[in-house]
Structure formats: structure tokens, C-alpha cells
């Protein structure tokens with residue numbers, strides 16, 4: 001596996017390419033954007049960093065899909081980000097068209113890629129790419145849960161004054177304010193987090209996590225990119241190394257958690273073939289209720305998507 005395409009050379013796309021290049025895992029990264037010179041410039045800038053940071057991954061930029069031919073993995077970050085006051089769902093009509101067109105163009109030049117979607121609203125955009133690609137569900141999935149748990153882990157690390165490296169956590173649901181961080185599946189070096197923090201403080205951290213994207217949009221006027229870019233690069237790394245790592249990702253459910261034909265955040269095992277397994281947790285009633293509420297919200301956005309005219 002050695003060719004990765006990143007579509008969208010904006011804040012997130014450029015970060016995915018740059019972080020991935022630093023892992024020195026792939027032969028070639030192609031960065032594609034409708035603004036071809038921006039893609040060329042960012043790829044060239046990252047390539048000029050190679051001798052300083054010691055990696056061999058060759059980066060090039062383009063606006064031409066022929067240059068993406070025979071990609072093993074494609075990360076789609078193309079689309080508009082939200083501005084303060086907007087929800088991710090407000091992006092749907094613009095980004096649904098972009099993600100669909102991008103996926104169709106990718107499939108004209110790569111036979112059997114793995115596609116990782118980043119564009120928002122994430123769960124529905126992952127469905128859009130799945131539908132436009134014709135690929136099986138194990139090869140099309142979305143990045144959100146790694147980012148959302150990373151935020152949760154960062155907030156916990158600050159509150160407990162420990163390293164975020166020692167916090168392990170799981171999270172379910174759609175990538176929106178109804179996401180479901182799971183304290184029952186959160187540990188600090190194996191110690192249940194509930195033994196280290198009060199219920200009140202933990203609740204506040206769960207709530208801040210759910211609104212974590214919006215907090216950054218408010219601060220910066222646009223959405224985040226360092227942690228999102230690193231999260232997508234981590235997924236690419238796990239696939240290329242065939243590691244079977246378990247991450248929360250947006251995957252199509254086929255009966256798991258009692259749901260079908262819906263893309264939602266769940267724990268998955270990631271290896272060379274993409275999603276090797278969707279992992280079903282034994283949820284309690286309260287967790288299941290929260291997951292159902294989140295799924296209902298994603299279904300509402302799906303209805304908007306189904307009503308769009310994307311020719």
C-alpha cells in the first residue's frame with residue numbers, strides 16, 4: 001500500500017497530508033483541490049520539510065483526478081467548514097454535492113480504494129460517499145470518533161492533571177451534539193475514570209466534549225484542523241500497517257446495535273481491508289437511549305440528504 005490521495009487542500013486536508021508524511025509510511029501522497037495551485041503549494045511546502053524532519057514520502061498537488069490514479073486510500077476533506085452560529089448540518093446542501101462529485105471522480109481512476117470521509121455533516125457525508133462509490137461498507141467510513149474521544153481525553157487530562165496518553169475512552173453516535181461519550185468505558189491507565197473524578201465534574205466534561213467542535217469554531221471563526229487532521233492520518237496509518245486497531249469510527253450498521261443502513265459512530269477494528277469488524281458493546285438502558293437519540297438525529301439529516309437534487 002503506498003499511494004494516498006487527500007481531496008481538499010484546506011486546513012484539514014493539508015494537515016492530514018503533512019502528519020501522514022511525517023509517519024514516513026507511504027510512497028506517495030497526492031493532494032487534490034479545485035484550487036490546484038493551493039494544493040501544489042501546500043504539497044511542495046510539505047515536501048520541502050522532508051529533509052528537515054527526515055521522511056521520504058513524496059507529496060504532489062493537483063486539480064486533476066488522473067493524478068490520483070490507483071490510490072490505495074483516499075481521504076475526503078473537500079467542502080465548506082461551518083462558521084460561528086452554524087451547525088454542521090447547515091453544510092449539507094453544499095457538501096453533499098461536493099462529496100458526491102469528488103467520490104465519482106475518484107472512482108473513475110481508482111478501482112478499489114478505501115475512502116475515509118472527513119467532510120461534514122460527517123455521518124451523512126460518509127453515506128453520500130458510500131452511495132456514490134459503490135464500494136462495500138468495509139471500505140467507506142468516516143473520521144469523527146477519534147477526534148471526539150481525543151477532546152474528551154484532553155479535557156480529562158487537564159482536570160486530572162495526567163497525561164492524555166494514559167486515558168483510554170470510547171464514544172458512540174453521530175458526530176454532533178448528540179454524540180455519546182461513554183464514562184463506563186473510560187479508564188486512566190486501567191483505573192475506571194469514575195474512581196478519579198466526581199460525577200459532577202465528569203458530566204461537565206462529557207457536555208463540553210459534545211460541544212467541542214463548536215467551542216473551537218467560536219474561538220477561531222472556522223473549524224479545527226490539527227486534531228482532525230491527525231485523527232484521519234492515524235486511521236490511514238492503522239490501515240497501512242494492517243494493525244487491527246480499535247477506534248471509534250463512523251461505519252454503516254448492518255444490524256449491529258439493532259440498526260440497519262445507517263452510518264453512525266461505533267467501535268471498529270481497522271486493518272488492511274478497512275473495517276475488519278464492527279464491535280458491539282453491551283450497553284445499559286441509559287446508554288442505548290442516548291445512542292437511539294443520536295441515531296434519530298442522523299436519520300433526520302439523512303432525510304434532508306435524500307430530498308436533495310444531486311444529479
Ligand SMILES: NC(=O)c1ccc[n+]([C@@H]2O[C@H](COP(=O)([O-])OP(=O)(O)OC[C@H]3O[C@@H](n4cnc5c(N)ncnc54)[C@H](O)[C@@H]3O)[C@@H](O)[C@H]2O)c1
Nearest residue numbers: 008009010011012033034078079080081118119120143228
Ligand atoms: N469529521 C470531522 O471531525 C471534521 C473535523 C474538522 C473539519 N471537518 C470538515 O472538513 C471539511 C473541511 O474543513 P477545512 O477546515 O479543511 O475547510 P477549508 O475551507 O480549509 O478546506 C476545504 C477545501 O476544500 C476544497 N474544495 C471545495 N470543493 C472542492 C471540490 N469540489 N473538489 C476539491 N476540493 C474542493 C476547497 O477549495 C478548500 O481548499 C469541512 O466540511 C469541515 O466541516 C470535519
Ligand SMILES: O=C(O)C[C@H](O)C(=O)O
Nearest residue numbers: 082088120213214223224
Ligand atoms: O465542528 C466542526 O464544524 C468541525 C468538526 O466537525 C469538529 O468537530 O471540529
